[in-house]
Amino acid sequence: MFPASHALVFLLSVSSRRVVHHVTDWEVTAGPPASTHVCSTGLPLIAMAGTQGGDANGIGGPGGEARKTRIHVVSDVHGNVRDLVRAGDGADALICLGDLVLFIDYADHSRGIFPDLFGTENTDRIVELRTARHYEEARAFGARLWAGVDRGPAIEKAVRKQYAELFSAFPTPTYATYGNVDVPPLWSEYAGPGTTVLDGERVEIGGRVFGFVGGGLRTPMRTPYEISDEEYAAKIEAVGEVDVLCTHIPPEVPELVYDTVARRFERGSRALLDAIRRTRPRYSLFGHVHQPLARRMRVGATECVNVGHFAGTGKPWVLEW
Numbered sequence: 001m002f003p004a005s006h007a008l009v010f011l012l013s014v015s016s017r018r019v020v021h022h023v024t025d026w027e028v029t030a031g032p033p034a035s036t037h038v039c040s041t042g043l044p045l046i047a048m049a050g051t052q053g054g055d056a057n058g059i060g061g062p063g064g065e066a067r068k069t070r071i072h073v074v075s076d077v078h079g080n081v082r083d084l085v086r087a088g089d090g091a092d093a094l095i096c097l098g099d100l101v102l103f104i105d106y107a108d109h110s111r112g113i114f115p116d117l118f119g120t121e122n123t124d125r126i127v128e129l130r131t132a133r134h135y136e137e138a139r140a141f142g143a144r145l146w147a148g149v150d151r152g153p154a155i156e157k158a159v160r161k162q163y164a165e166l167f168s169a170f171p172t173p174t175y176a177t178y179g180n181v182d183v184p185p186l187w188s189e190y191a192g193p194g195t196t197v198l199d200g201e202r203v204e205i206g207g208r209v210f211g212f213v214g215g216g217l218r219t220p221m222r223t224p225y226e227i228s229d230e231e232y233a234a235k236i237e238a239v240g241e242v243d244v245l246c247t248h249i250p251p252e253v254p255e256l257v258y259d260t261v262a263r264r265f266e267r268g269s270r271a272l273l274d275a276i277r278r279t280r281p282r283y284s285l286f287g288h289v290h291q292p293l294a295r296r297m298r299v300g301a302t303e304c305v306n307v308g309h310f311a312g313t314g315k316p317w318v319l320e321w
Helices: 008-011 113-120 122-133 135-146 151-169 184-190 227-240 270-279
Strands: 023-024 029-030 035-038 044-048 071-074 092-096 174-176 195-197 201-205 207-211 244-247 283-287 296-299 302-306 315-321
Touching: 092 244, 113 122, 113 151, 122 135, 151 184, 207 227, 227 270, 244 270, 270 296, 283 315
Parallel strands: 023 315, 071 092, 092 174, 174 195, 207 244, 244 283, 283 302
Antiparallel strands: 023 029, 035 044, 044 296, 071 315, 201 207, 296 302
16 A cells, blocks of 8 residues: 555646547557656656547547457446446457446445445445545444344345346457456356456457456455455466456556545555566556546556446447557
8 A cells, every 4th residue: 555645746747637539559549648757666657647448439440441359348347237238339359357246336325235235324324434444443333234134145145136137238258357346256157158257367369368367455345356465466477478468456556546536545466567567568457446546557568557437437448459
């Protein structure tokens, strides 16, 4: 974690936010100018202050030649079945970087598993405590609510209901990995033949090699799929050199892990950052941080991109070559 005192420095270093519309032939075809600075990790970075890539906009490759491969990427779906049904429209494949489950909607406290079980008023209170980082008090409050409920079966039933709807919305083919709020043991029951689940594994799509690493690192939030730094690093190592490295969480760069609305640093991975520096993939794609300070940034030869909070935007990020 990084001290909150860095936040003002980062806010001053990123001055504007304009939409980056499209990526084609491994290059950005529309977006903001880059500004070079050195972040607190000591790495020279090119900060690209854009949001997620746009939806299908008909831009072809250089010189106007026909497209060859088009990939749509989503993350942090959090129950948004309505837009997920259309997320693969016009694409050769969909990539999902996890967090399918909606447990609590921090923007609408009436939505999610928790309010379904305990009501909006109790959800208001637990969100208030978590946002203030009063994690022990939040856990105690939650424990009192759960005291009269058989927690495991209640959560599993609600998660299964969401997974049934979400996995049925995936197009063919879909390549997916887990987020920190997902429940990996259930995925095999709902992933159809058109959905390939990958974690610490590689796959070739359109002649490019994509590596996938799912899950998050341990935090006071104690979400379902948080693992140790060592286990996460082992999965990164197993993936090796790829063209596109797909993860749920970002590399540990302050501008990429700071959430400007929650006003806190989420956990990123140092092992992922080290792998980016060492293996130099063309892209590092991730989600997890819903309102990041910087949505895209170059680390060495690698373009690091937060593909967006799909639950809020309803739009996939687009990669084309």
